[in-house]
Amino acid sequence: MASQSRFISEPKTAAIVGCPFSGGQPKPGVDQGPIHLVEAGIIKDLESLGWKVKFDGHHQFEEISAASDPPIGILKNPRLVSRVTQSVAKAVGGHAAKGELPVTLGGDHSLAMGTISGTLSKYPDACVIWIDAHADINTAETTDTGNIHGMPVSFLLGLGPKIDEFSWVKPLLKPERLVYIGLRDVDAGEKKILRDNNIKAFSMHEVDKYGIGKVVEMALDHVNPGRDRPIHLSFDVDALDPSVAPSTGTPVRGGLTFREGHYICEAIYETGLLVALDLMEVNPSLEDPASVQQTVAVGCSLVRSALGEQF
Numbered sequence: 001m002a003s004q005s006r007f008i009s010e011p012k013t014a015a016i017v018g019c020p021f022s023g024g025q026p027k028p029g030v031d032q033g034p035i036h037l038v039e040a041g042i043i044k045d046l047e048s049l050g051w052k053v054k055f056d057g058h059h060q061f062e063e064i065s066a067a068s069d070p071p072i073g074i075l076k077n078p079r080l081v082s083r084v085t086q087s088v089a090k091a092v093g094g095h096a097a098k099g100e101l102p103v104t105l106g107g108d109h110s111l112a113m114g115t116i117s118g119t120l121s122k123y124p125d126a127c128v129i130w131i132d133a134h135a136d137i138n139t140a141e142t143t144d145t146g147n148i149h150g151m152p153v154s155f156l157l158g159l160g161p162k163i164d165e166f167s168w169v170k171p172l173l174k175p176e177r178l179v180y181i182g183l184r185d186v187d188a189g190e191k192k193i194l195r196d197n198n199i200k201a202f203s204m205h206e207v208d209k210y211g212i213g214k215v216v217e218m219a220l221d222h223v224n225p226g227r228d229r230p231i232h233l234s235f236d237v238d239a240l241d242p243s244v245a246p247s248t249g250t251p252v253r254g255g256l257t258f259r260e261g262h263y264i265c266e267a268i269y270e271t272g273l274l275v276a277l278d279l280m281e282v283n284p285s286l287e288d289p290a291s292v293q294q295t296v297a298v299g300c301s302l303v304r305s306a307l308g309e310q311f
């Protein structure tokens with residue numbers, strides 16, 4: 001089994017990028033996700049897996065008052081989201097440039113605009129494996145909600161109308177380097193975008209039909225046929241079934257089981273190609289304390305699996 005990371009320098013170092021940010025969606029509390037994940041012991045967990053762990057506190061973001069950040073079209077908090085994700089891109093890109101593996105803890109999924117931009121700055125040929133109930137590929141034209149956490153992928157691909165505020169996002173991701181697993185709540189406009197751009201997606205239907213083992217293999221065959229490209233794994237905890245991860249802002253029934261979620265992380269680790277990981281959308285303000293504890297615990301264990309824990 002390959003386990004030595006092909007792109008990560010020795011001593012292998014994981015850099016925790018804690019992102020207490022909620023501006024890409026309306027529900028308060030998701031900004032507390034990274035704080036709970038760190039308090040639950042994720043750093044010690046990774047150290048005991050043999051990683052050197054860098055963490056110098058959660059990311060501090062520039063504050064922009066709501067008054068100075070009116071909507072652009074219907075996009076909410078556009079300047080805030082743009083500046084925060086730009087600074088996350090710098091942080092993630094900086095760690096990647098040093099041969100470290102950035103582990104970004106969200107926070108809402110708009111942050112992935114930053115994390116993936118950071119990854120692509122160091123590894124232009126990286127592929128993205130996006131695990132989610134949602135495609136997060138709305139454009140300014142297709143979004144119904146104006147919540148930017150439903151849009152990061154379209155910015156990374158350069159789709160939709162150009163918005164000056166986001167001109168820093170370079171459209172470096174190619175549609176053939178992106179694959180989804182877990183989809184089950186995709187807006188009509190998003191379905192058209194996926195079709196028009198030939199983007200590969202394994203919805204829950206395919207997970208049921210083929211089983212998770214085959215789905216991960218097919219996903220890798222699509223984005224990484226030679227098993228030689230760096231992999232950015234962006235994991236939205238709402239990909240899991242709400243019975244497994246209840247404390248998240250946009251839960252959708254019919255999701256991945258505990259094992260299916262962990263299998264994905266284990267299988268990506270085994271490729272030896274992982275260069276960056278996102279764990280997003282844990283919201284400790286939602287549901288009862290036991291649900292919060294369960295969701296935080298599952299978040300930590302997904303991260304451990306992606307970084308080499310074996311059951």
Ligand SMILES: NC(=[NH2+])NCCC[C@H](N)C(=O)O
Pocket residue numbers: 108109110134136138143144145146147149150151185187236238250281
């Ligand atoms: N990262 C997420 N949880 N995204 C949910 C997006 C939901 C919906 N498609 C929207 O555009 O608002």
Ligand SMILES: [Mn+2]
Pocket residue numbers: 132133134236238239250
């Ligand atoms: Mn989602």
Ligand SMILES: [Mn+2]
Pocket residue numbers: 109132134136149236
């Ligand atoms: Mn998402």
